Amino acid sequence: MDGLFAPDHLLALLVIAAVGAVLVVGARRAPGRWVRVAALRLAVTLVGAEVGWWLFLATTGTSEYQLASALPLQLCDMAIFVGALALVLRTQILIEVTYFWGLAGTLQALLTPDLPQGFPSFPYFQYYVAHGGIVIAALLLVVGMRCRPRRDAIWRVMAITFAYVAFVGAVDAFSGLNYMYLRAKPPTASLFDLMGPWPWYLVVATGVGVVLFLILDAPFRLSRRTPLESGALP
Secondary structure, three states: OOOOOOHHHHHHHHHHHHHHHHHHHHHHHOOOHHHHHHHHHHHHHHHHHHHHHHHHHHHOOOHHHHHHHHOOOOHHHHHHHHHHHHHHHOOHHHHHHHHHHHHHHHHHHHHOOOOOOOOOOHHHHHHHHHHHHHHHHHHHHHHHOOOOOOOOHHHHHHHHHHHHHHHHHHHHHHHOOOHHHOOOOOOOOOHHHHOOOOOHHHHHHHHHHHHHHHHHHHHHHHHOOOOOOOOOOO
């Protein structure tokens, strides 16, 4: 890509914002069977984008690149499967993980993409379909379908996140790879560049993540009145 907020980057963000707005506003104003159908199609699109990436790696690139990129260990990769399941099953914990991971993590990946190939390459379309789909899924479930996070959901999702980071860290340590950028910063510009050298950027990123989780939970924390927080499902 030419750089952050280059024309192909802005084009992708505008399309994602437009699709997300239509689905979220439509689900709130006109709930019905079409919302379930749209959610199912979005789930299929997410999984299809991830599988498409595996097929792309299987036919291109070196074995080292494949190993460093193909395993679904990045947080966004796992969020794809969690988000797809949440759209289909609408289990509360899956919705909560999708919401916090999608808006605290994947949204940052959209704003500062680690994507060397721009429009109209396959990685370009796959990256924005997958990452944009996660963000749209999070907003559709929580804002459009009104499936609000429960009381203390933030702490459950934090525990799940720390456990997952520890697992990926162990994989990185034994393999020498760099999933979730735990061993080195991404090669492209990102928010990590403002957080200092390794390992301090990991400490800062953890603090930023906690703050983002608190911000995302704040609207629901202020409005909660009963122990049961899940919204009405269309």
